[in-house]
Amino acid sequence: MKRSISSNSERGIINYVIRASIMAMVVIIFIGYIFIWFMTPTNLYRQNWLPLMRINANSTYFGNQGPVILVYTFPVLLVAIMGGFYLHLGAKNNHILQSENEKSKSRLRLGGAWKRPMVMKGLGIVSRIEFAFFFMFIVLLTWSLATYLHNSFVTITPNSLQKSGHKMWEEKLENAGLRLGLVGNIMLSFLFYPVTRGSSILPIIGLTSESSVKYHIWLGHLTLIFYTAHGICYIVYWAATNQSSEMLKWAKHDFSNLAGEIALLCGLAMWVTAIPRIRRKAFELFFYTHQLYALFVIFFVLHVGLAFPCIMLPGFSLFLVDRFLRFLQSRSSVRLVSARLLPCDVVQLDFSKTRGLNYNPTSIMFLNVSSISKIQWHPFTVASSSSLEPEKLSVIIKCDGNWSRKLFKTLSSQSLVDRLDVSVEGPYGPVSNRFLSHDSLIMVSGGSGITPFISIIRELIFLSETLKTPDILLIAIFKNSSDLTMLELILPSSGSPTIPSNFNLRIEAYVTRQKQPPPPGTLTKASVRTVYLKPAPSDAPIAPVLGPNGWLWLSVIICSSFVTFLIFMGIMTRYYIYPIDHNTNDIYSYTSRALLNMVLICASISLISSAAFYWNKKQLGRDTNQILNVEGATPMASPCFVVGAEERELESLPHESLLESTAVHYGERPDLKRILFERKERSIGVLASGPRQMRGDVARICSAGLEDNLHFESISFSW
Incomplete structure (x- = not known):
């Protein structure tokens, strides 16, 4: 046993040293990259350094874009590759979480002023x-x-x-x-x-x-x-x-002005529809117009040739890798097993997932329901904890728009078919549980802003079995008493654990538009209902896109796709373009060269990403089949559409273990300044989620500098 502990400790130290070395290299490369940007406009760079780079990097294989790729593209992709290894080692180092927690506390105290x-x-x-x-x-x-x-x-x-x-x-x-x-x-x-x-x-x-x-x-x-x-x-x-x-x-060997004007028009269309007032009132118009980014990039490349776009190549190529992996993930339908419908027009969707899919609190996931819209994707907060609920993933949706209202109506209909065809992208979120670095947490939510806090509470309930977790004060502000039913979602609907005795949770709920509690039995009439669905055999549990070693595979994809692109470009330039223009750039068309290279970039990324995705999907097949067999033997959902009669009055919401921790205040708002300043713990994490004005008020209190122990974080999903 001692040898095992010693071995784990040694591996943890080696991991830490390697990660520290990687981070040091990343910092050095980043400083050098920014230095190049500062030197680019100077005559020293343009008259001395650039000609020297062209002599050494300009070749029959890469042409005039060779120096640009060397200076602007290679360093960023190298950082992305090292970043994947850094995150992979971090994921393997979770067993020394307690010591890392103490280190993060000291770092938090040192950098608190900068994070204010x-x-x-x-x-x-x-x-x-x-x-x-x-x-x-x-x-x-x-x-x-x-x-x-x-x-x-x-x-x-x-x-x-x-x-x-x-x-x-x-x-x-x-x-x-x-x-x-x-x-x-x-x-x-x-x-x-x-x-x-x-x-x-x-x-x-x-x-x-x-x-x-x-x-x-x-x-x-x-x-x-x-x-x-x-x-x-x-x-x-x-x-x-x-x-x-x-x-x-449209010049053959110079800038193509018409292509630039088309690119600018695409950019202006995206810009106008991204104005906050237009984006909020016509989100679909904003979303569809923003897809013009593809035409913007294509015509930008046609406008300036290929050498200049190589400056933006690293960022765009990383985006393309991510976008193609999202496309591959979204091609399959996932297993939606149940939904909980709340009287405040909130729905919780419960999906089946593989045990290998791990995520941290405040993650989000993008959903597409083809029966509502085949092209609309919407982001929602993940409410579940991958530790507490290893085979289930839940998202919470507030019915604020046309899409969400249609979803709620569909699930509420008694004539509903027994399944929904749902595709997902994600989940996406932080790579570590940063909330353990505080002595206590004060969570201030407005309306549906409570949803990211649910995932935090569930995760901390699980960790409280082995670690000392911070005390939690949840200040939930609602408009109406029916919104109080959202507290029902704090604990999972099935197999709900009671709150451990060593887990200190206090909930202060404020109902602002009602001065008195509702008459007894009001919430009984508007019950919380559970809808059980029967997934199709082809529906798969949600699984990690690149398997449990996703960060490592991402580094492999970035490296392999870039090398593949360089090989393709070198072959094309050496054996097709160079014999025509001999690197003079005044015979072979800029447009043709740019189009060929764009095709090569997309082909390289598609080829390598597809190979990595389907290889990992094959490896995950065993885990998926095991889950399907378990569900077949002990079904998670009834074989047809059922409305559960879960009628609970306010006094019994959300669970008996939460009742003693909850206090409801009617017709008033919380005195946030008093609540925050009266807490004297050494490190207090203040989290705000909800309307912009509310988050701004909390931020102003924490930024006043009257108390050094308040560490503010705004949780906002401004998509």
Whole structure:
């Protein structure tokens, strides 16, 4: 026994050293990558370094895009590959969770000041470290634009004006238009990282895809501002110099202006429909219009050739890998076994899953129900715990839109068929349980914002059997008393454990629009109902896309697809393009070269990703068959549609073990400032989920600096 413990400890130390070494290399590469971006606009880079790189990297196999791939693409993909190994080792190191918990507490205390929230108009809730990085990014853009303009304007001389026959302002406008486009390329290079859901880069810097959506929004605004200014400058320049015909130019060996205009129109369509007011009122219009990103990228590449797009290639290629894996996962229907319908128009869907699928609290999953819409996908919070419920995954849906209302109506109908055809993508979430690093947790929820907290509570209930978990205060704010039935979902519907004696949970529920409790029996009439479904034999349990070693397989896919692309591109360039133009770039069409390389990129990613996906699916077949056999012997659902008569009055909701921990207040709102400031624990995690204004109020209290023990985190799903 002692030898086993010693062996585990040694493996844990080796794992820690390897992960620390990987992280050190990632930091060094990242600093070098940012340094290159700062040097790119300078004459030193363009006149000295770039020619040297072209001599060494420009070859008959890769052409003029060789140096760009070496400098801008290779470092990022290397970081993504190392990130996969880093996360894989972290997943294998969970047995030393307790010691890591203590380390994270010390790190939290050291970095608490930088993580303190700031509420800023236009940016929303951001931490100080987020604002610092945002400020540095703005400095990079300002430096790049100023350096580009300075270096280009000094070349405009009376002699150059005499040769061109243009005025000074016209030449400056044309130069400014080109440089605005170059600076726009910087933002485009980072645009796709935040929306790569299965990214191996975001988790190593402590981010998740849902928390990074705001960065994508910021970058999207900046990208379209610069590209729009780029287009306007050229249109005004062409009009002033009587070159309006340039707008329809599709050059064979130069920039294709028409392709650039088409790309800009696609970008503007996405930009307009992404305005918050339009996105909220017409989400489907926003969602469908955003699919124009494919045309935007295609025509952008056709506009500038292939060398420039290689700058944005790493981010977009990682996005393509993730997007294709999501496509492969979504082709199969999953096993929906039951649904719980609440009188407050909330539904919990329960899916069957494999034991190899592990996820952390606050994860999300995207759903498609073909009977409602074949093309609409919607993200929802995962309420279950993969530890507490190893063979079930649950999501909670609040009926706020047309799609969710149709789903609720379909499940409520007595004439419903005995199954629903559901496809999923995910789940996606944090790679570690960060909530153990606090002494206590204060969760403030508004309405359906309680759903991510349900997954946290369930996970901590499981961990309380072996670890010391933080005390929990859940402040749940509802509009009506019927919303109190959402507390029913805190514990699983089947096999629900009682709350352990060492697990300290207190619930303060506030009903704001009712001053008195409802009459007895009101909630009995509006009962919580359970709908049992009969999945088809072809419906499969939800399983990890790339198996239990998903991060390792993701690194293999990124590395193999990039190498495959380089091989394909080298063969095509050496034996097809080079014999035609001998790297002169003035014989073979830019458009043809760009199209061929785009096909090669997509083919490489599709080939390698498909091979990895189906290999792991075959390996997971045994686990899936075992689950199906167990369900066949002891069915999780009745063989037909059934409405369960689970009628519980408010006093018995949600479970007897929760009754003693719950207090309901009518006609009032919580005094959040008093509640937060009266807590004196050494480290308090303050989590807010719900309406933007409520999250902003909590953030302002925590950012006041009156108490150093408050560590704020906003949980928002702004899709």
